[in-house]
Amino acid sequence: MPETNETAQPETLVSVRDLSLDFDTLSGPLHALRNVTLALPKGRITGLVGESGCGKSTLAYSLIGLLPGNASIVGGEIAMDGLDLAHLRASEWRKLRGTRIAMIFQDPMTSLNPVTTVGQQMLDIQYRDRSSRAEKRAKAVEFLEQVQIPDPESKLDVYPHQLSGGMRQRVCIAMALLTQPDLLIADEPTTALDATLEMQIVDLLKELQGKFGCSVLFVSHHLGTVAELCDDVAVMYAGEVVERGTARQIFHDPAHPYTQALFECDPGRIREATRELPTIPGTLPDLRRPPRGCAFRARCPHAWPRCADEHPPLYLRDEGHDARCHLLDETEAVA
Amino acid sequence: MLYYAGQRLVLSVVIVMVAVSILTLMMHVVPGDPAVMILGPRATPELIEQTRVAMGLDKPLPIQLLTFFGNILRGDLGQDVFTGRPVSRIVFEQLPYTLILISVSILWSAALGILLGAYSALRRNTWLDTLTGILSVGTISIPAFVMALYAVLIFAVWLGWLPAIGAGRGFWDGISHLILPAFAIGVAWVGYVARIVRASMLEVMGEPHVRMARAFGLPERRITRSHILKIAVQPAVTLLGTGVAHLFSAAVFVEVIFARPGIGALIVSAVNERNYPIVLGAVLVTTGIIVLATLISDLVVAWLDPRQREGM
Numbered sequence A: 001m002p003e004t005n006e007t008a009q010p011e012t013l014v015s016v017r018d019l020s021l022d023f024d025t026l027s028g029p030l031h032a033l034r035n036v037t038l039a040l041p042k043g044r045i046t047g048l049v050g051e052s053g054c055g056k057s058t059l060a061y062s063l064i065g066l067l068p069g070n071a072s073i074v075g076g077e078i079a080m081d082g083l084d085l086a087h088l089r090a091s092e093w094r095k096l097r098g099t100r101i102a103m104i105f106q107d108p109m110t111s112l113n114p115v116t117t118v119g120q121q122m123l124d125i126q127y128r129d130r131s132s133r134a135e136k137r138a139k140a141v142e143f144l145e146q147v148q149i150p151d152p153e154s155k156l157d158v159y160p161h162q163l164s165g166g167m168r169q170r171v172c173i174a175m176a177l178l179t180q181p182d183l184l185i186a187d188e189p190t191t192a193l194d195a196t197l198e199m200q201i202v203d204l205l206k207e208l209q210g211k212f213g214c215s216v217l218f219v220s221h222h223l224g225t226v227a228e229l230c231d232d233v234a235v236m237y238a239g240e241v242v243e244r245g246t247a248r249q250i251f252h253d254p255a256h257p258y259t260q261a262l263f264e265c266d267p268g269r270i271r272e273a274t275r276e277l278p279t280i281p282g283t284l285p286d287l288r289r290p291p292r293g294c295a296f297r298a299r300c301p302h303a304w305p306r307c308a309d310e311h312p313p314l315y316l317r318d319e320g321h322d323a324r325c326h327l328l329d330e331t332e333a334v335a
Numbered sequence B: 001m002l003y004y005a006g007q008r009l010v011l012s013v014v015i016v017m018v019a020v021s022i023l024t025l026m027m028h029v030v031p032g033d034p035a036v037m038i039l040g041p042r043a044t045p046e047l048i049e050q051t052r053v054a055m056g057l058d059k060p061l062p063i064q065l066l067t068f069f070g071n072i073l074r075g076d077l078g079q080d081v082f083t084g085r086p087v088s089r090i091v092f093e094q095l096p097y098t099l100i101l102i103s104v105s106i107l108w109s110a111a112l113g114i115l116l117g118a119y120s121a122l123r124r125n126t127w128l129d130t131l132t133g134i135l136s137v138g139t140i141s142i143p144a145f146v147m148a149l150y151a152v153l154i155f156a157v158w159l160g161w162l163p164a165i166g167a168g169r170g171f172w173d174g175i176s177h178l179i180l181p182a183f184a185i186g187v188a189w190v191g192y193v194a195r196i197v198r199a200s201m202l203e204v205m206g207e208p209h210v211r212m213a214r215a216f217g218l219p220e221r222r223i224t225r226s227h228i229l230k231i232a233v234q235p236a237v238t239l240l241g242t243g244v245a246h247l248f249s250a251a252v253f254v255e256v257i258f259a260r261p262g263i264g265a266l267i268v269s270a271v272n273e274r275n276y277p278i279v280l281g282a283v284l285v286t287t288g289i290i291v292l293a294t295l296i297s298d299l300v301v302a303w304l305d306p307r308q309r310e311g312m
């Protein structure tokens, strides 16, 4: 089912091509990302879903250069305005962070500096601006207002531990937006919050993204939230992106058996308040020795011999919708 | 902050009072009559009775305690058994020597320890980190008096660079007399502080707010200062505050070895002469200073970390 309103391809902000990343571990390299290819369009929200351990955070952190010390990018590139983010020096990263790329983290309780006031932290991140202290303060108040924090002026002198979890995450969002980034990365920003707060934060993110027009990469376990918030969705499995498409395409016409298993073939269930991904029988393959063929083969109800031998490429399902599954191979269908 | 400081001050006074009560009680629990102990075995019964009355030992214990507190509040710590001079004057004559020795020891060892600890944490597994680690463990396990003996032997006797005995006269002479004792007392603390700062730095460096600061592109130096160090020095500050007690006992040995005047030397000679009022007075003042040091370190931590202010 082609989308008439999505035929005009939006411009791409960040283009991840064939990105492979290893973690150096005691028992050898762990291939956490394998040939990840993903485009983040300008001004849209891209959801990244998948089971725990499939590499969502690793991909998110590689987009802001905050990978752990034992990570090394072994192939591919991350293109953004002529820069290759996969091979940036530390000093070049520092110029991008807090100017063009910002990030919101999972745990608002520990993401703010506990020994500095909220206001001081909001001033600190404006250290590049030449404006006066009063102007920076005014800007901080303005953005606390944007995230609907009551009485923002007084919150400047408050320490993080004096705020609730929801309020702290709002402060984090305010700080991220204050830097006016082109790309906002959010790694499970609502997982640590309860359901009501989660909806509030998601609504807020949607509203503010519309207002500021930045691109967002939204990592989440919660399919309902992704359906609510995201324009596009990428599904990851065992270090690979196994399906990409618009939210509509993914939720109404999931092509990969893994995606189908996630939804349990029932799109109606997605909007229910299931906060965690449904559990699929079986476990993730060992990323130190990824299987030769399709990574999902062992858990796939439709697996056939070809899946064991041949690694599936991204087959086109539809305009802007593709998936790594041999079932989609049209030449097979003909045979 | 002010409220917190007030609370802590009241608590400190209570602690000192309890400590004083225990001390006084201990004087009574010790077998034998304090008057007999002071006067020696050859004293006549009349003299003993006289002394008992003079010391107020004939009154009931609670009264004695109250009198004692009252006297302390008036700055009266009793008299020297032999010379009759006020104990408070004797103690406060000696106190500055020890205070200077301890303060200088703390300052140089804390400064160097924090520097080395921070550097080891930031440059983990470099040769300096390894060297600091080895030296820390080495110096921690050597007692201050051994360090003092070797310091005297090497730098004073053998090389002859620094004076070995006394406190010196005048500013520069005083400083040259301070170097060896302050080195002997402080060197183990460099190791302690470096170890503890390194460990807590490594812990704080892994905290999410540090990663968040990086995500905003804050300069590393600023992250180190206001995100990492400000939290990571707290255990070291607490350690130094409680460590003042250990420094006093180290000072006892070091003052004797260097023949320096000071509280330590005073206590040692008073104990030898069974000059109990002086022992009691000196211990009392020391206790007060130790409690004060703990109070100061708690206040510094509270000043660094708002979460500590609300803990009480």
Ligand SMILES: Nc1ncnc2c1ncn2[C@@H]1O[C@H](COP(=O)(O)OP(=O)(O)OP(=O)(O)O)[C@@H](O)[C@H]1O
Binding pocket: A023, A024, A025, A030, A032, A050, A051, A052, A053, A054, A055, A056, A057, A058, A059, A068, A070, A287
């Ligand atoms: N520093 C590291 N060293 C070694 N392995 C790591 C490291 N960080 C992550 N991994 C491994 O890489 C894989 C991907 O981890 P990642 O954190 O990206 O998963 P995730 O999809 O974000 O999971 P979650 O939903 O639990 O956050 C996992 O198998 C994980 O064990």
Ligand SMILES: [Mg+2]
Binding pocket: A056, A057, A058, A187
């Ligand atoms: Mg994650």
